[in-house]
Amino acid sequence: MTTAMDMVNKINPEKEAWNLKVRVIRLWTVPIFTGQLLPNSMEMILVDESGCKIQATVRKTMIYKFKQLLSEGRFRTTVRDAICDFIPKSALTISPFTELLETNEDSDFLVDVVDLLVSMSKEKEYDKDGKKMKMAVMELAENDHRIRCVLFGEYVDEHNRFLSFGYAKLLVVVLQLAQVKVFRSLCVSYPCSLGRVGLQNVMFTSKLGFNIDIPEVAAFRKSFIPHGVSASQPISIVGS
Known part of the structure; x- marks a missing residue:
């Protein structure tokens, strides 16, 4: 049975669990602000097939778990890659x-x-x-x-x-x-x-x-x- 996927623009506070098929178009690490080269969080911008984007955060206590599972240009669940050619790769929303x-x-x-x-x-x-x-x-x-x-x-x-x-x-x-x-x-x-x-x-x-x-x-x-x-x-x- 295929799991139905939710779209980013449908996310709301009414429930906590969502099934998303998205691409990571930007991934970066924010260091702690004490001069030490230690990560405070991992931040990413996700985009779905309709071009809607949302920011996601991995807190420092969970970075060890997700660091090897995430990279720009794709998004991986806990068990497998979600490869989707129909999700835009750059997903620029150009502001005139x-x-x-x-x-x-x-x-x-x-x-x-x-x-x-x-x-x-x-x-x-x-x-x-x-x-x-x-x-x-x-x-x-x-x-x-x-x-x-x-x-x-x-x-x-x-x-x-x-x-x-x-x-x-x-x-x-x-x-x-x-x-x-x-x-x-x-x-x-x-x-x-x-x-x-x-x-x-x-x-x-x-x-x-x-x-x-x-x-x-x-x-x-x-x-x-x-x-x-x-x-x-x-x-x-x-x-x-």
Whole structure:
């Protein structure tokens, strides 16, 4: 007898047990905040065949049990893999800039964007509560709209690593699970004409990619290359 599967958007508090067939599209470990390299929890984003997503958490006392059973791109029950080609692999829910620019307050709801990198700041050192980390700002473009995106820590390294290969034209950025921020001030020199609404990576959570071979990037290149940006326009460096 085949067990009926529940859909993510049907989950509610009325019962505790649900049968889900989902894919893990993002998996990360959150360390304890005492300076020790020990996991506090495992976090994951699950998506079902309809594209609905939900976050799931494995508490630190249960990590030992699930660590070997979970990996990005699939979801395993306690006894077997659930292999489903019909569940989307990237499951991006792209937020248009016109929608993001209407934000008035910081949001805890994380968003996905696919946009063109047109400029970036030089790397800076950011000091928060005595802890120093790398920081850089990207300017992303979508049609006539621009939004800046602040990167911290290892995301700056990832950004620099890709640019070091010499890709300097028509660089499409895929940023998954980013936070929408309303900036009160800027930490680096950058044009104030970009406005107060921006994006920021979430440590351990966000996923950053460049010129990824996925349908969303192909669609962006075909239909949403920003007005006034030519195919030969290089990335500019902003700020001292």
